[in-house]
Amino acid sequence: MENINFKQNKLFIEKISVEKLCKDYGTPLYVYSKKNLIEAFNRINDNLKKLDRLLCFSIKTCSNINIIKILKEQGAGCDIVSGGELYRALKAKVAPEKIVYAGVGKTAEEIEYALKSKILMFNCESIPEIELINKIAGKLKTTARIAIRVNPDVDAHTHSKITTGKKENKFGISIDIVADLYKNIKKKMKNIEIYGVHCHIGSQITEISPFEKALDKVLNLIDELEKCGISIKTLNLGGGLGIQYMPDKKPIDIKKYGQMVSSKLQNRKLKLILEPGRYIAGNSGVLLTKVIYVKETTVKKFAITDAAMNDLIRPTLYEAYHHIIPLKKSNKKEKYDIVGPVCESGDYFAKDRELPKVQSGDYLAILSAGAYGFSMSSNYNSRPRAAEILVDGNKSILIRKRETYQDLVKPEQI
Numbered sequence: 001m002e003n004i005n006f007k008q009n010k011l012f013i014e015k016i017s018v019e020k021l022c023k024d025y026g027t028p029l030y031v032y033s034k035k036n037l038i039e040a041f042n043r044i045n046d047n048l049k050k051l052d053r054l055l056c057f058s059i060k061t062c063s064n065i066n067i068i069k070i071l072k073e074q075g076a077g078c079d080i081v082s083g084g085e086l087y088r089a090l091k092a093k094v095a096p097e098k099i100v101y102a103g104v105g106k107t108a109e110e111i112e113y114a115l116k117s118k119i120l121m122f123n124c125e126s127i128p129e130i131e132l133i134n135k136i137a138g139k140l141k142t143t144a145r146i147a148i149r150v151n152p153d154v155d156a157h158t159h160s161k162i163t164t165g166k167k168e169n170k171f172g173i174s175i176d177i178v179a180d181l182y183k184n185i186k187k188k189m190k191n192i193e194i195y196g197v198h199c200h201i202g203s204q205i206t207e208i209s210p211f212e213k214a215l216d217k218v219l220n221l222i223d224e225l226e227k228c229g230i231s232i233k234t235l236n237l238g239g240g241l242g243i244q245y246m247p248d249k250k251p252i253d254i255k256k257y258g259q260m261v262s263s264k265l266q267n268r269k270l271k272l273i274l275e276p277g278r279y280i281a282g283n284s285g286v287l288l289t290k291v292i293y294v295k296e297t298t299v300k301k302f303a304i305t306d307a308a309m310n311d312l313i314r315p316t317l318y319e320a321y322h323h324i325i326p327l328k329k330s331n332k333k334e335k336y337d338i339v340g341p342v343c344e345s346g347d348y349f350a351k352d353r354e355l356p357k358v359q360s361g362d363y364l365a366i367l368s369a370g371a372y373g374f375s376m377s378s379n380y381n382s383r384p385r386a387a388e389i390l391v392d393g394n395k396s397i398l399i400r401k402r403e404t405y406q407d408l409v410k411p412e413q414i
């Protein structure tokens with residue numbers, strides 16, 4: 001993460017001391033760097049400048065309205081996967097014609113909400129879904145722009161829980177039958193406007209080749225459709241751009257990605273849509289936590305923190321690595337399991353991690369927590385959700401209040 005650095009032995013996010021943030025706002029605390037969000041967005045954008053393009057931030061990665069607004073100001077649209085996300089995108093004043101909607105289980109209510117909001121298009125994942133969209137568009141006397149989400153059967157070489165473009169995954173429609181489906185839609189579904197082709201093969205992909213294989217397959221499909229008189233306006237290559245989590249592992253080479261995509265699309269009339277999420281938000285956020293106790297057993301040392309799996313579920317859900325830095329330096333090293341207070345053995349951030357020695361009361365920064373961090377957090381064990389802070393230069397802004405006990409029970413009826 002470029003905007004989180006040590007200066008004179010103290011950790012800073014942009015120009016603010018991380019320790020000061022912990023003391024001012026309390027822990028657990030999510031902190032995002034505005035500069036990092038903008039820089040990551042523009043790294044993708046700048047590497048595609050030869051192309052007609054729309055970058056739709058995948059808001060499930062980091063859904064705070066203030067974060068969406070920052071990216072909107074850079075020109076981003078939104079990739080949404082639910083009615084709730086549409087509501088958020090509209091609250092952030094994202095133009096509806098920059099919103100694309102994916103997901104295998106869109107309900108009739110959600111489809112109607114999206115049509116009435118005049119979003120750019122639906123990325124459709126099944127035949128019954130397309131039939132329902134056609135029916136609802138007819139009822140509303142409008143036409144629905146769609147892309148079919150193609151499942152290209154490409155291995156993204158990523159964790160099995162975040163691979164989405166293989167035949168056995170629930171996502172998309174097999175590329176083998178998609179051409180016939182488009183022809184059928186054109187013939188039979190009057191309220192559907194065929195607009196694009198979509199594919200999203202998975203997340204945290206650090207190699208170019210899976211994207212290239214998927215893109216080649218999709219371009220072949222588009223050529224085949226062209227021959228049958230079906231002209232495609234947009235090609236959506238989804239998200240999936242991988243970031244650096246481990247100090248010795250490399251992120252995707254965004255320059256090479258840009259070159260590969262640009263060379264294949266430069267001489268075509270297609271508009272490119274991308275849906276990056278993790279690449280923009282992942283290394284723009286950290287989770288700060290305080291060590292409550294250090295507990296020693298005969299076999300292990302546990303650093304027990306005030307953050308838990310309900311705040312950041314990635315380690316236990318995806319066996320994900322997050323780099324962890326104690327804010328206080330120490331020359332002595334120890335091995336710890338870093339765990340939260342939740343009543344689950346799966347409640348951990350790291351196992352057997354060597355760290356500078358920590359004590360009760362010390363703060364830890366859990367890095368690369370900006371994507372799929374707060375947005376996947378829950379109230380499990382009746383734990384109020386953490387606060388969210390945005391850092392902008394030497395300013396810090398509270399963008400989500402820490403939840404209270406009253407918040408926990410608010411919707412319950414007694």
Ligand SMILES: *Cc1c(COP(=O)(O)O)cnc(C)c1O
Pocket residue numbers: 058060061079081102103200202203204238239240241275276277278279371
């Ligand atoms: C989750 C998702 C994305 C974002 O993926 P990242 O790996 O975070 O970039 C993009 N498109 C769709 C359809 C998704 O479901």
